[in-house]
Amino acid sequence: MSDTGFPADLLELQRRWYTAEADWGADPTEEKRAAFAAVGAELYSHSYWGDAENRHKAEMKLKQAARPATTQEPAA
Numbered sequence: 346m347s348d349t350g351f352p353a354d355l356l357e358l359q360r361r362w363y364t365a366e367a368d369w370g371a372d373p374t375e376e377k378r379a380a381f382a383a384v385g386a387e388l389y390s391h392s393y394w395g396d397a398e399n400r401h402k403a404e405m406k407l408k409q410a411a412r413p414a415t416t417q418e419p420a421a
Contacts (some may be wrong), residue, residue, distance in 0.1 A: 349410040351393065358388045359411035 349356065365384045369377040397403040 355393050356411050
């Protein structure tokens with residue numbers, strides 16, 4: 346497991362979900378929707394969730410851990 350407590354493959358799936366979501370938003374085609382849905386299905390059926398004590402809480406922590414950085418460091 347990673348230092349966040351989540352398996353590396355689960356973190357990567359969440360990152361792929363964010364990417365697929367952005368791709369679909371930028372190009373709302375059926376192909377992009379299907380790709381987004383496929384990643385979502387893989388993410389939400391991951392074996393990690395079978396052992397999660399509080400799945401909702403764990404999902405929120407996973408999303409936070411995998412969210413792309415959106416702020417930049419101030420210029421020196």
